Amino acid sequence: MLFKESLISAISSIRSNSIRSFLTSLAIIIGTAAVIAVIGIGSSAEKALEASIDDLGGRTLYVAPGQNRRGAVTKGIIPLDIKDAEALAKFKNHNWEISPTITRNRQVKLGNANINQRIGAYLPIHFDVRGYELELGRLFNEDDNLGRKRVVVVGSKIPSELKTGAKNLLNKEILIAGTSYKVIGILKEEGSTGWQNPDEELYIPLLTGAQRVFGTQNVDSINVGISNDVNVDEIMMSIEQILRAKHDIGPGQDNDFRISDYSQFSDLRRQATGIFTLLIAAIAGISLVVGGIGVMNIMLVSVTERTREIGLRKALGATHKAIMLQFIVEAVLLCVIGGLIGLAFGTFILWITATLFDWPFALPFGAMVGSITFSALVGLFFGIWPARKAAKLDPATSLRYE
Amino acid sequence: MIILKDIKKEFQLGQQKVKALKGINLEVDKNDFVSIMGPSGSGKTTLMNIVGCLDTPSSGNYYLNNQLVSELDEDSLARIRNKEIGFVFQSFHLLAKNSALDNVLLPMKYAGTDINEATERAKYILEQVGLSDRINHGPSELSGGQQQRVAIARALVNKPSILFADEPTGNLDSKTGDDVMNLFKELNEEGQTIILITHEEDIAKQSRRIINIKDGLIESDTKI
Ligand SMILES: Nc1ncnc2c1ncn2[C@@H]1O[C@H](COP(=O)(O)OP(=O)(O)OP(=O)(O)O)[C@@H](O)[C@H]1O
Ligand SMILES: [Mg+2]
Numbered sequence: 241m242l243f244k245e246s247l248i249s250a251i252s253s254i255r256s257n258s259i260r261s262f263l264t265s266l267a268i269i270i271g272t273a274a275v276i277a278v279i280g281i282g283s284s285a286e287k288a289l290e291a292s293i294d295d296l297g298g299r300t301l302y303v304a305p306g307q308n309r310r311g312a313v314t315k316g317i318i319p320l321d322i323k324d325a326e327a328l329a330k331f332k333n334h335n336w337e338i339s340p341t342i343t344r345n346r347q348v349k350l351g352n353a354n355i356n357q358r359i360g361a362y363l364p365i366h367f368d369v370r371g372y373e374l375e376l377g378r379l380f381n382e383d384d385n386l387g388r389k390r391v392v393v394v395g396s397k398i399p400s401e402l403k404t405g406a407k408n409l410l411n412k413e414i415l416i417a418g419t420s421y422k423v424i425g426i427l428k429e430e431g432s433t434g435w436q437n438p439d440e441e442l443y444i445p446l447l448t449g450a451q452r453v454f455g456t457q458n459v460d461s462i463n464v465g466i467s468n469d470v471n472v473d474e475i476m477m478s479i480e481q482i483l484r485a486k487h488d489i490g491p492g493q494d495n496d497f498r499i500s501d502y503s504q505f506s507d508l509r510r511q512a513t514g515i516f517t518l519l520i521a522a523i524a525g526i527s528l529v530v531g532g533i534g535v536m537n538i539m540l541v542s543v544t545e546r547t548r549e550i551g552l553r554k555a556l557g558a559t560h561k562a563i564m565l566q567f568i569v570e571a572v573l574l575c576v577i578g579g580l581i582g583l584a585f586g587t588f589i590l591w592i593t594a595t596l597f598d599w600p601f602a603l604p605f606g607a608m609v610g611s612i613t614f615s616a617l618v619g620l621f622f623g624i625w626p627a628r629k630a631a632k633l634d635p636a637t638s639l640r641y642e
Numbered sequence: 643m644i645i646l647k648d649i650k651k652e653f654q655l656g657q658q659k660v661k662a663l664k665g666i667n668l669e670v671d672k673n674d675f676v677s678i679m680g681p682s683g684s685g686k687t688t689l690m691n692i693v694g695c696l697d698t699p700s701s702g703n704y705y706l707n708n709q710l711v712s713e714l715d716e717d718s719l720a721r722i723r724n725k726e727i728g729f730v731f732q733s734f735h736l737l738a739k740n741s742a743l744d745n746v747l748l749p750m751k752y753a754g755t756d757i758n759e760a761t762e763r764a765k766y767i768l769e770q771v772g773l774s775d776r777i778n779h780g781p782s783e784l785s786g787g788q789q790q791r792v793a794i795a796r797a798l799v800n801k802p803s804i805l806f807a808d809e810p811t812g813n814l815d816s817k818t819g820d821d822v823m824n825l826f827k828e829l830n831e832e833g834q835t836i837i838l839i840t841h842e843e844d845i846a847k848q849s850r851r852i853i854n855i856k857d858g859l860i861e862s863d864t865k866i
Contacts, residue, residue, distance in 0.1 A: 552737070555694075556752060559721075562752060
């Protein structure tokens with residue numbers, strides 16, 4: 241009952257001084273918002289990065305058409321095509337897995353169901369590289385690819401998108417961009433990686449896709465899977481040599497393709513974000529402590545302002561403990577409310593950023609709980625002194641206070 | 643019930659020492675109704691604060707119910723103020739943001755009374771002082787007389803042994819002042835011990851005993 245009374249009194253006191261309370265807790269608000277936003281953005285970015293990296297132990301180099309103009313003589317860009325991938329695959333000095341991809345959205349029909357879906361054309365090796373597992377039927381193989389067979393393996397969500405069951409769909413013919421394809425396999429549920437959802441994709445052999453569906457020999461990108469123990473620089477040099485030769489790029493001319501090493505990139509990024517996060521968290525911590533000093537200051541003012549009230553409460557039988565409790569609860573509440581506002585604000589910033597960059601949005605629960613606890617502790621710590629000052633007031637003198 | 647032996651009180655005002663009480667000897671029995679009179683600055687409030695356990699004397703002994711008060715610790719004093727003593731202050735001293743009901747509830751909250759029982763008792767006592775239709779009004783929505791009655795209800799709600807009232811009629815017109823005095827007389831007839839501070843002869847005459855204080859000393863002590 242005493243605690244409830246303290247809480248009610250604290251709420252009424254904070255409400256009747258709402259502007260002052262807001263200004264007092266501003267540092268707490270900013271501190272908490274910064275912690276939530278920075279830690280949340282850091283982990284979102286990392287998740288997005290991880291999602292784009294092959295998580296199968298080894299590393300994946302990513303080759304895509306493009307050019308870094310450095311002012312040198314440039315030729316037009318020659319797109320990467322299946323021949324380039326084959327040339328890389330033929331090169332046996334390295335033990336690498338070459339996986340070119342073409343993906344586009346196409347209309348998919350089965351009976352009445354008509355959906356626009358992502359179609360990916362891959363080599364059979366792709367399932368291996370990604371670690372996708374089969375639920376029903378079989379995967380396509382090299383024969384299907386070379387024979388440009390009209391076969392398709394579908395992600396786990398496709399049957400329901402086509403308003404049918406997995407067992408039902410197996411061995412059925414579906415229409416992809418108007419042509420009939422046989423469903424030979426259905427994958428297990430893989431879960432979204434953030435960028436794209438493998439469960440909602442249809443997989444066809446690369447050559448089938450190139451010839452029958454997309455009508456192009458150009459690939460979006462070539463993934464080069466390598467094991468962790470090889471020398472990445474050497475691999476990159478080999479790729480460069482082969483592709484430059486194929487694209488007939490003379491000395492002094494720029495590459496018309498880019499090779500990215502995401503894992504290396506991410507290591508650096510992770511390190512950088514780690515340091516950055518630590519830095520901001522430290523600043524936010526300082527901000528919270530400064531906020532705590534502000535709260536203490538205002539609580540001291542509040543104690544002085546309410547000297548008569550304290551005197552009265554003591555005259556009515558409030559003990560030392562009861563008065564302490566009242567003012568500590570008020571200080572803690574002030575900080576926790578500030579913390580909660582900051583939390584909402586930080587989450588909002590995080591959400592905006594994640595949406596803007598198309599990163600997976602995940603609430604940093606640890607940071608949320610941690611920062612609220614920390615603000616409560618700040619309130620507790622900086623509330624003790626004003627509360628003791630209040631509790632020690634002499635009742636007779638306090639009642640005379642004007 | 644109350645025994646004061648050579649009570650002195652000094653205040654330090656900068657370099658100066660103010661002797662507010664210079665040796666008070668006084669006994670008050672249960673069920674008495676005492677008026678304390680005296681000019682401004684004579685030490686009436688100081689005396690009430692000491693007898694009400696709000697303040698401690700500089701020297702002398704004060705026994706409350708045969709207990710030497712100076713031997714009690716902070717928490718025991720708080721408990722006595724809560725249970726044994728009811729204060730009605732000159733300037734009401736209600737919590738401005740709380741309703742009449744909440745103001746009356748306050749002493750019971752510090753006593754740890756069960757909330758339902760406390761609410762019931764608060765409502766009953768507010769009815770006794772004629773405010774049953776004002777329980778949810780804040781002090782700013784009440785007249786001076788009504789505020790004083792809330793203060794009286796609050797002072798009585800824990801059934802104190804002694805009721806102190808510091809100029810309870812000082813801020814009221816004579817009609818409402820009379821109402822308050824009638825209430826006090828009724829309470830006293832029911833057995834309530836009351837110590838009242840007043841400037842007004844008419845008010846003092848309505849009690850059973852008048853004590854005159856001047857310059858921190860008892861000048862006269864008359865039974866009516
Ligand atoms: N806390 C204090 N500090 C300093 N001086 C005080 C204090 N309390 C009372 N005094 C002084 O002690 C003397 C007695 O004060 P007290 O308040 O008891 O008078 P009073 O009889 O109640 O007067 P009034 O009728 O005006 O209320 C006064 O001179 C006053 O200034
Ligand atoms: Mg006085």
